[in-house]
Amino acid sequence: MAQQIPRNAIVCLAQKTRVTFADKSLINRCPKRILRLRNICILVSFLISVIFLYKLSFISNRNTGQCVQNKTTLLILPRTNIDYDDVSLDVLSLRHKLQQQPNQTQDTQVQQLPHQRNLSSSRCSKLPPTLVGRLDTDKNLISLKQLGLKFQHLFNHGRLQPRDCQALQRLAIIIPFRKRWSHLIVLLNNLIPLLSRQQADVHFFVVEQSSRSTFNRGALQNVGFLEALQLGQFDCFIFHDVDLVPLNDKNLYRCGDNPRHFSVALNKYSYSLLYPGYFGGVVGLSTQQYRDINGNSNLYVGWGGEDDDLLERLLNKGYYISRYATDLSKYDMIQHGMEEGNKPNPFRLMLLETARVRQEVDGLTSIQYNKTITDLILFTLITVDIDNEQLLRAAPEYIQNIMATTTEKQD
Numbered sequence: 398m399a400q401q402i403p404r405n406a407i408v409c410l411a412q413k414t415r416v417t418f419a420d421k422s423l424i425n426r427c428p429k430r431i432l433r434l435r436n437i438c439i440l441v442s443f444l445i446s447v448i449f450l451y452k453l454s455f456i457s458n459r460n461t462g463q464c465v466q467n468k469t470t471l472l473i474l475p476r477t478n479i480d481y482d483d484v485s486l487d488v489l490s491l492r493h494k495l496q497q498q499p500n501q502t503q504d505t506q507v508q509q510l511p512h513q514r515n516l517s518s519s520r521c522s523k524l525p526p527t528l529v530g531r532l533d534t535d536k537n538l539i540s541l542k543q544l545g546l547k548f549q550h551l552f553n554h555g556r557l558q559p560r561d562c563q564a565l566q567r568l569a570i571i572i573p574f575r576k577r578w579s580h581l582i583v584l585l586n587n588l589i590p591l592l593s594r595q596q597a598d599v600h601f602f603v604v605e606q607s608s609r610s611t612f613n614r615g616a617l618q619n620v621g622f623l624e625a626l627q628l629g630q631f632d633c634f635i636f637h638d639v640d641l642v643p644l645n646d647k648n649l650y651r652c653g654d655n656p657r658h659f660s661v662a663l664n665k666y667s668y669s670l671l672y673p674g675y676f677g678g679v680v681g682l683s684t685q686q687y688r689d690i691n692g693n694s695n696l697y698v699g700w701g702g703e704d705d706d707l708l709e710r711l712l713n714k715g716y717y718i719s720r721y722a723t724d725l726s727k728y729d730m731i732q733h734g735m736e737e738g739n740k741p742n743p744f745r746l747m748l749l750e751t752a753r754v755r756q757e758v759d760g761l762t763s764i765q766y767n768k769t770i771t772d773l774i775l776f777t778l779i780t781v782d783i784d785n786e787q788l789l790r791a792a793p794e795y796i797q798n799i800m801a802t803t804t805e806k807q808d
């Protein structure tokens with residue numbers, strides 16, 4: 398199974414560029430009898446390799462930000478005076494106002510209040526008739542309150558649903574989060590109309606790690622999964638980075654027979670796949686698939702590796718990655734600096750090597766956390782306390798031993 402993981406492109410993760418040339422296979426395809434042509438063929442394959450290498454040189458070392466290729470347009474948010482650290486209170490008061498004094502919202506276009514309309518009982522068609530294809534990102538930074546007012550008429554108890562038909566799948570979108578309110582607003586401002594056109598039935602879960610501990614994306618995704626299922630039945634889970642905005646509404650947010658990788662082509666990497674085994678950014682797994690693989694590992698504390706681990710887990714269970722055509726899978730990455738509390742995880746390569754061995758004992762079955770749940774109009778906010786030390790102490794002994802020796806070496 399291990400051989401199935403495509404490893405023949407750069408592995409940004411490893412902070413070193415590993416490249417295997419395509420030239421061997423190209424040479425083998427050269428006509429064997431015509432030697433002169435064969436030499437030309439070798440020359441051409443050499444040139445292709447050089448061009449390939451040149452392209453790759455733009456995208457090394459993702460985590461230090463040097464991957465940024467200046468030729469492409471990066472999405473930069475305008476500066477504002479809004480204090481986004483305080484913004485959650487704003488949403489709460491919005492909800493309060495809507496329930497107590499619906500009159501106060503009349504200055505903006507508030508249509509009917511939620512859950513007053515009848516839903517159709519006929520099934521939606523597989524290909525929604527409302528899709529338009531290529532989109533531009535709406536970069537306007539509105540307040541969370543404005544966002545609520547803009548879209549609340551589409552929501553029914555935190556659930557975005559099509560009006561005219563019954564959606565084919567019920568989706569939970571899990572957004573691991575910390576303090577990036579402006580990104581969340583831009584994401585939702587673009588994603589809600591897109592999903593609405595896709596006739597999706599969606600509940601957004603923003604899973605926020607309380608700021609005390611280092612960011613643990615894998616664990617947050619596990620928490621989102623478990624808590625969503627406490628609230629309702631979901632067919633499909635989409636784990637969504639807060640800084641990725643889809644650029645085509647034909648990129649259908651649905652789960653299939655195999656886990657799906659949605660964010661194939663990012664503007665940051667010139668709309669090319671970072672490496673063949675890249676399974677980060679935006680991915681979708683059915684409820685059954687996520688359970689089968691015991692969710693994400695909880696041991697990736699800090700930046701990097703947990704998405705590669707997820708791939709190992711699903712390959713180990715006999716799944717493959719499914720992807721739509723690159724054209725449909727384009728995303729804008731909203732620019733941001735390296736955030737505090739999310740340093741590269743020095744153990745990520747060591748952990749990745751043991752991904753399959755740990756799978757059964759590290760994941761949904763071993764996560765521990767405390768949480769606070771706040772139901773808002775557009776999403777459910779789950780604030781999570783994760784004790785990384787505690788999670789690492791619960792790791793298999795061989796992991797702890799390796800970590801202990803690695804730390805000693807570094808000191």
Ligand SMILES: *[C@@H]1O[C@H](CO)[C@@H](O)[C@H](O)[C@H]1NC(C)=O
Binds near residue numbers: 467
């Ligand atoms: C890319 O942009 C950054 C900042 O915008 C700048 O500092 C850097 O020199 C640029 N690099 C190239 C190769 O133009």
Ligand SMILES: *[C@@H]1O[C@H](CO)[C@@H](O)[C@H](O)[C@H]1NC(C)=O
Binds near residue numbers: 500503
């Ligand atoms: C509030 O709404 C009621 C009816 O729902 C209406 O009669 C009244 O004029 C409104 N008040 C304001 C201040 O808009």
Ligand SMILES: *[C@@H]1O[C@H](CO)[C@@H](O)[C@H](O)[C@H]1NC(C)=O
Binds near residue numbers: 514515
């Ligand atoms: C909604 O359905 C109920 C019962 O089926 C019906 O009485 C009502 O008129 C419907 N409302 C609308 C707006 O269609």
Ligand SMILES: *[C@@H]1O[C@H](CO)[C@@H](O)[C@H](O)[C@H]1NC(C)=O
Binds near residue numbers: 765
């Ligand atoms: C959860 O809360 C309990 C009681 O306050 C505490 O003992 C425990 O350490 C907390 N767990 C985490 C993961 O924060």
